[in-house]
Every structure is written in C-alpha cells, then in structure tokens.
Amino acid sequence: MKKKLSIKDIAEQLHVSKTTISWVLNGKADQYAISKALQRKILKHIEKVGYKPNRMAQGLRTGKSKTIGILIEDISDAFFSTLARRFEEILGKKGYRIVYGSTENNTEITKELIQVFRNHQVDGFIIVPAPGIESTVKELVDEKTPVVFIDRPLSDYDGSCVLVDNFRGTAKAIQHLIDNGYQHIAMVTLSSDQAQMRERERGYQITASEAGMDINVLKIKYHEPKDKAVIQLKNFLNKHKETDALFFATNYLAEIGLETILDLKKNIPDQIGIVVFDDANLFRFFKPSITAIAQPIQSICEQAVQLLFEQLESTSEVSPRIVQLPTSLTIRDSSANRLSKAKIPK
Amino acid sequence: MKKKLSIKDIAEQLHVSKTTISWVLNGKADQYAISKALQRKILKHIEKVGYKPNRMAQGLRTGKSKTIGILIEDISDAFFSTLARRFEEILGKKGYRIVYGSTENNTEITKELIQVFRNHQVDGFIIVPAPGIESTVKELVDEKTPVVFIDRPLSDYDGSCVLVDNFRGTAKAIQHLIDNGYQHIAMVTLSSDQAQMRERERGYQITASEAGMDINVLKIKYHEPKDKAVIQLKNFLNKHKETDALFFATNYLAEIGLETILDLKKNIPDQIGIVVFDDANLFRFFKPSITAIAQPIQSICEQAVQLLFEQLESTSEVSPRIVQLPTSLTIRDSSANRLSKAKIPK
DNA sequence: TTGAAAGCGCTAACAG
DNA sequence: CTGTTAGCGCTTTCAA
Numbered sequence: 014m015k016k017k018l019s020i021k022d023i024a025e026q027l028h029v030s031k032t033t034i035s036w037v038l039n040g041k042a043d044q045y046a047i048s049k050a051l052q053r054k055i056l057k058h059i060e061k062v063g064y065k066p067n068r069m070a071q072g073l074r075t076g077k078s079k080t081i082g083i084l085i086e087d088i089s090d091a092f093f094s095t096l097a098r099r100f101e102e103i104l105g106k107k108g109y110r111i112v113y114g115s116t117e118n119n120t121e122i123t124k125e126l127i128q129v130f131r132n133h134q135v136d137g138f139i140i141v142p143a144p145g146i147e148s149t150v151k152e153l154v155d156e157k158t159p160v161v162f163i164d165r166p167l168s169d170y171d172g173s174c175v176l177v178d179n180f181r182g183t184a185k186a187i188q189h190l191i192d193n194g195y196q197h198i199a200m201v202t203l204s205s206d207q208a209q210m211r212e213r214e215r216g217y218q219i220t221a222s223e224a225g226m227d228i229n230v231l232k233i234k235y236h237e238p239k240d241k242a243v244i245q246l247k248n249f250l251n252k253h254k255e256t257d258a259l260f261f262a263t264n265y266l267a268e269i270g271l272e273t274i275l276d277l278k279k280n281i282p283d284q285i286g287i288v289v290f291d292d293a294n295l296f297r298f299f300k301p302s303i304t305a306i307a308q309p310i311q312s313i314c315e316q317a318v319q320l321l322f323e324q325l326e327s328t329s330e331v332s333p334r335i336v337q338l339p340t341s342l343t344i345r346d347s348s349a350n351r352l353s354k355a356k357i358p359k
Numbered sequence: 360m361k362k363k364l365s366i367k368d369i370a371e372q373l374h375v376s377k378t379t380i381s382w383v384l385n386g387k388a389d390q391y392a393i394s395k396a397l398q399r400k401i402l403k404h405i406e407k408v409g410y411k412p413n414r415m416a417q418g419l420r421t422g423k424s425k426t427i428g429i430l431i432e433d434i435s436d437a438f439f440s441t442l443a444r445r446f447e448e449i450l451g452k453k454g455y456r457i458v459y460g461s462t463e464n465n466t467e468i469t470k471e472l473i474q475v476f477r478n479h480q481v482d483g484f485i486i487v488p489a490p491g492i493e494s495t496v497k498e499l500v501d502e503k504t505p506v507v508f509i510d511r512p513l514s515d516y517d518g519s520c521v522l523v524d525n526f527r528g529t530a531k532a533i534q535h536l537i538d539n540g541y542q543h544i545a546m547v548t549l550s551s552d553q554a555q556m557r558e559r560e561r562g563y564q565i566t567a568s569e570a571g572m573d574i575n576v577l578k579i580k581y582h583e584p585k586d587k588a589v590i591q592l593k594n595f596l597n598k599h600k601e602t603d604a605l606f607f608a609t610n611y612l613a614e615i616g617l618e619t620i621l622d623l624k625k626n627i628p629d630q631i632g633i634v635v636f637d638d639a640n641l642f643r644f645f646k647p648s649i650t651a652i653a654q655p656i657q658s659i660c661e662q663a664v665q666l667l668f669e670q671l672e673s674t675s676e677v678s679p680r681i682v683q684l685p686t687s688l689t690i691r692d693s694s695a696n697r698l699s700k701a702k703i704p705k
Numbered sequence: 706t707t708g709a710a711a712g713c714g715c716t717a718a719c720a721g
Numbered sequence: 722c723t724g725t726t727a728g729c730g731c732t733t734t735c736a737a
Contacts, residue, residue: 017502065474065477065478066478067419067478067480068478068479068480069415069418069419069424069479069480070419072415073413073415073416073419078415080458080479087444088434088440088443088444088447089437089440089441089443089444090440091435091437091440094434094435094436094437094440094443095435097434097435097440098433098434098435098461101434101459101460101461105460110458110475110476110479111458111459112426112456112457112458113447113457113459114447114451115444115447128411129456130456131411132411132412132413132414133414133415133426133456134413134414134415156363268640268641268644271644272644275644293641294614295614295639295641295645298614298617298618298621298645299641299644299645299646300645300646
C-alpha cells in the first residue's frame with residue numbers, strides 16, 4: 014500500500030522547509046523571492062512523485078473547501094440536471110467542486126441539506142429555494158456565506174438572484190395560442206404561491222383577459238400522484254368542455270397533461286392546443302412536437318456563478334442583485350391550430 | 360456576524376472537557392461510562408446552541424470525509440441523472456454526501472476527476488469507467504480506496520462491478536422484433552469496444568443470425584455531431600433499403616434515429632420498427648410510443664452501494680465481486696408491426 | 706532568501 | 722468516570 018505523501022515528506026526529500034513548498038505551490042514564491050531554480054526544482058519533484066496537497070488540511074487551515082453546494086428540486090429532472098451540468102462545467106473551470114442535493118421543494122429537506130453542507134464547509138450556495146427557508150438562509154448570511162438563488166426569489170428576503178421573465182414568457186406563449194385561433198385557453202399549474210408560479214399565472218390571466226377570454230386555472234398539488242392528477246385534469250376538462258388549448262406551467266405537469274389527452278384520445282393540436290413552460294430535448298420527437306417556453310439555461314448558470322463570485326471574492330458586504338433573463342418561445346406543432354383559419358373569421 | 364462554534368466553546372460553556380463532548384457526540388459515551396445525566400445535558404446544550412462539528416477537522420483527524428465521488432458520463436443525461444438521484448437517496452440515508460463529475464466517457468477527464476476527488480479525500484468511488492483508466496484506478500486501489508464500477512467493467516482489471524445482462528436484454532428485444540414479423544433488423548451502436556456495447560452487439564448478432572437474418576450494424580462515434588450522425592444513418596438506410604426495424608444501442612442514438620426517421624417521413628412501426636436500449640420516462644408519450652429495454656436503476660444503485668460498503672467497512676482485503684442484474688423489456692407501440700400477420704405466413 | 710513554530714477543530718491514547 | 726495532550730497536514734507570522 015502506497016502511503017499518501019504530505020508536504021512534510023516533500024520537504025524532507027528536497028531538504029527545504031514546508032513553508033518554501035507551500036509558497037511555491039500557492040504562487041507566492043516570487044513575492045517571497047524564492048529563487049527560480051529552487052522553484053523549478055520543487056515543482057518538478059512534486060510532479061514526479063505526484064504530490065497533491067490534502068484539501069481537508071488546507072480547508073481546515075484556510076476555512077475554504079473549494080466546494081459549492083447546489084440545492085435544486087430534483088437532480089433527475091431534465092431541467093435541473095441540465096442546470097447541474099452547466100454549473101459543473103463553469104465551476105469546475107474555476108477549481109471548484111460541487112456537492113448537490115435534491116430538495117423536492119420541501120422546506121425541511123432543504124433546511125437539513127443546508128445544515129449538512131454547512132458542516133461540510135462549502136464555500137457558497139446556489140439554491141432553488143423551497144418556501145419557508147428564510148430563517149436558515151439568514152443564518153448563512155449572518156456567517157457571511159455567499160448565497161445565490163435561482164429560478165425564484167426567496168419571499169420576504171432579498172438576496173442575489175437569477176430569474177427568468179416568467180410573466181412575459183408566459184404572456185408571449187398565450188398570445189401565440191390566441192394568434193393561432195385558440196379561444197378557450199386554460200392553465201394547469203401547481204398550487205404553490207412561489208413567485209415563479211404566480212408570475213406565470215399572471216402572464217396567463219392578463220393576456221387571456223385582455224383578449225376577452227375567460228380564465229380557467231386548474232391547480233395541482235406538488236406531489237400529487239400521477240393517476241390522481243390525471244383524474245383531476247379529466248374532471249376539469251369535463252367541466253370546461255369548451256377548452257381548446259392548455260398551458261402547462263411546468264414540464265412535469267405537461268407529462269400529466271399528455272397522459273390525460275392520450276387517455277381522452279383528443280387530437281393535438283386540432284381539438285386541443287398545447288404549450289409548456291420549460292423545454293425538453295425530447296419534445297421535438299413527440300407527435301405532434303410540443304411547443305415550449307425555453308429558459309436560457311447557460312446564461313442562468315453563468316449569471317448565478319458571477320453573482321456568487323462577487324460575494325466570494327469581495328471582502329466587504331455586497332448588496333444583493335437580481336438578474337432577470339428573457340425566455341424564448343420554441344414553436345412546434347402542438348400549438349398550430351389547423352382549423353384556425355375557419356374559426357377566426359367567425 | 361455570528362461566529363461558528365467549536366467544540367472548545369461548548370466545552371468551556373459546559374465546564375467539561377472536549378473529550379467528553381467528542382465521546383458523547385460519537386456514541387462512545389456509554390463505552391467510557393459517562394453519566395446519562397451529563398450526556399443529556401451535553402446533547403441538550405448542543406441542540407440549543409446549534410453546534411455541529413466541523414467536518415474538515417474531523418476529516419483531517421480521521422482521514423474520512425463522509426463523501427463519495429461518483430463519476431458518470433453526463434449528469435444531464437436522463438439515465439445517469441436518475442442513477443445520481445438514487446445514489447443521493449441511498450447514500451444520504453447513510454450519512455454520506457456526493458460529489459459527482461461528468462466524464463463524457465473521456466479518459467483524460469476521468470483521470471483528472473479522480474485526482475481532484477482524491478485530493479478532496481473522498482472515502483470511495485462509484486465509477487462508470489471510461490476506457491484506459493486502469494492505471495489511475497490502480498493507484499486508488501493501492502491506497503485501499505474503495506471503488507465500484509457500474510454499467511460496465513473496466514477491461515483488464517477486476518474490481519467490484521454492477522452490470523446488467525446486456526446480452527440477454529438485447530437478445531430478448533431482437534427476438535421480440537422477430538416475433539412481431541420484422542425481417543430485416545439493423546443495429547445502430549457506438550463505435551466503442553467497451554464491454555456493454557460489445558454485449559449488446561453480440562445479443563443482436565446471435566439472435567438475428569439464429570433466425571437466419573442478415574446482420575447490419577452502423578457504428579457512430581461517441582461525440583459525432585447530431586447532423587452528421589443523421590446523414591450517416593440516412594446513407595446506411597439507403598444502402599440497406601430492405602431494413603424494416605432498427606435497434607438503437609443507447610438512448611442518445613435513438614434521438615438521432617428518430618430525427619432521421621422524421622426527416623425521411625417513414626412510418627413507425629409499419630415501415631420501420633424501433634427498439635431502444637435504456638428506457639426514458641417520456642418515451643411513452645411519443646407517437647407511437649417507443650419500445651425500450653429498461654435497466655433496473657434502483658437495484659443497480661442499491662447493489663453498487665452495498666459493494667462499496669463491503670469495502671468501506673471491511674478492514675481486510677475484499678475480493679472483487681461482480682453483480683449482474685436482469686433488464687426488462689417495456690413493450691410499446693414502436694415495435695408492433697401491424698402488417699406482420701400478412702407477412703408471417705409467407 | 707529561507708526556516709521554525711503556532712494553530713485551524715477535532716479524535717483518541719493515556720493518565721488520573 | 723473525566724481531563725490532558727499529542728498530533729492529522731496545511732498556511733502564515735515572525736525571526737534569522
């Protein structure tokens with residue numbers, strides 16, 4: 014069994030002190046005027062024997078772990094796992110590792126995970142906040158731990174945050190349905206009062222009512238089992254027989270919706286038009302392909318990391334910043350009412 | 360700014376020694392006969408002031424980080440992100456955190472990530488091995504770091520490993536196509552000689568040739584841009600005009616295949632049948648829905664963690680074990696040749 | 706230009 | 722039953 018080398022071993026092998034090695038390794042060699050020759054010698058030796066500093070010891074000493082904690086709703090969800098991948102790339106380049114946790118948008122789990130990550134001495138957090146975690150986040154901020162929120166702000170709390178324009182994104186999508194001749198658009202959303210959902214609902218409400226349409230919203234609970242949710246949607250459609258288009262406020266709800274429409278053997282897009290918030294790669298292979306509001310995932314991640322580093326690198330207090338990004342509408346076949354020409358003139 | 364409490368602070372507040380606290384916290388209180396009353400008092404106080412031990416210090420002292428490194432191909436891929444989620448659940452319950460890395464099935468990136476995680480003192484690895492990482496893995500094993508491979512073994516190296524029966528899974532799928540009357544089945548796979556791909560190919564070859572069919576395999580490079588891959592598949596189909604069914608060896612290849620078939624305006628399943636290795640949630644919403652070979656993700660993760668803990672908890676050498684799990688065929692519409700009845704009697 | 710030594714927060718051998 | 726003490730491997734102050 015090969016034992017792991019420590020800085021002490023290297024120092025002895027080279028007959029120099031640990032300090033010297035530490036300086037060379039941390040780019041302070043010039044500052045302390047260590048001869049180029051010695052620097053080279055040390056670097057070469059380290060390379061040869063494959064020495065890498067023990068990060069736990071470094072961490073204990075410096076109080077930094079070079080690790081960022083990322084809390085998202087669910088790593089197995091297409092949207093969140095794509096976010097995770099981008100964060101991994103961006104932070105990896107900066108020499109940071111990631112630990113992540115799936116919160117299920119649950120207050121207790123989120124609090125728990127924040128605690129666990131805190132004990133692991135993560136240097137900062139990127140959080141998709143579940144409701145009600147204000148107090149825990151406050152502790153973090155009191156300790157001057159950098160935190161950035163994404164996807165939604167934490168209500169009653171201002172911290173740096175990267176959001177998309179949920180209102181306008183939705184409004185554009187609803188308008189698109191209207192332009193295509195749909196006349197009875199209903200919305201399926203989560204029974205959550207988190208900001209992103211409220212904004213999407215507002216986008217629907219305002220756009221539809223300005224067009225003189227009636228407003229019908231079905232709210233489904235976050236963890237509702239799929240079969241029950243399908244029944245709720247069926248009842249809803251039964252009650253609102255005139256509905257000729259559905260806007261789903263999340264990807265996951267769209268799954269439920271498609272399941273239902275499949276059951277009901279309704280034809281998309283003729284009998285019913287579909288638009289979904291959050292795009293998925295595979296949507297283009299559905300038949301018909303599904304129109305979706307796409308979030309700029311790459312930008313979201315870049316901005317979030319930038320906000321995080323502002324806090325990480327600044328010594329003084331950084332005032333919270335909110336960055337809002339636009340969405341884009343990916344128009345596919347599920348929203349192309351082929352009867353519209355016949356209908357509009359009416 | 361609230362300062363973080365250390366064990367020393369607690370000791371002073373309670374007028375006991377650090378040792379006593381450490382023992383109470385690590386479940387050794389009874390062993391060292393610390394009075395129940397004192398234990399309760401300590402626990403209560405710790406709870407009240409919210410003290411949590413600094414894991415970096417613990418780690419430095421014990422050499423354990425309570426962190427597992429997981430290397431997969433790509434966290435944004437549906438299959439791998441679902442694996443990640445299960446690992447998170449299972450390991451989380453055992454008090455372990457996860458750091459993960461996406462290797463892109465690339466040798467250099469994998470080696471690099473293993474190094475980085477090693478410096479972060481992870482206690483063990485679960486790895487989807489890229490080719491050619493034997494030497495790096497060997498270093499790990501020399502240091503007695505527990506390692507478990509999943510999805511495929513590392514060639515020329517025996518370590519504990521959780522696999523699925525790629526051969527039989529594929530064979531079953533091909534047989535299913537044959538039973539449904541398809542007569543010219545081709546396979547689209549990656550040009551990789553990793554074991555899982557070889558086994559899938561073997562499953563196809565043997566089953567198809569036993570049925571007296573011709574064998575046609577198209578191999579696509581791992582990182583081939585989608586548009587180029589589509590062209591390759593088109594050329595292939597052009598050359599083998601008789602092809603009436605395609606077996607895709609991975610999820611990702613299926614995307615390329617569906618894109619192509621869409622372009623070609625071929626009808627699934629009548630003109631061409633489809634089966635895919637690896638199931639995806641959304642496959643059931645495709646029209647027609649896609650038949651797929653599903654891997655038992657939950658079991659894979661459970662088994663892998665078990666193999667990992669065998670190594671983690673044992674003091675002596677653990678001889679490598681290989682666990683092979685069965686796949687299941689999820690039959691949907693893309694493989695139901697509606698003309699088959701007419702064909703078979705011929 | 707380099708080295709000695711203190712100490713980050715914790716665990717565990719050893720002493721009482 | 723409880724406390725004293727010696728490090729784990731590293732960074733950094735201070736002295737030479």
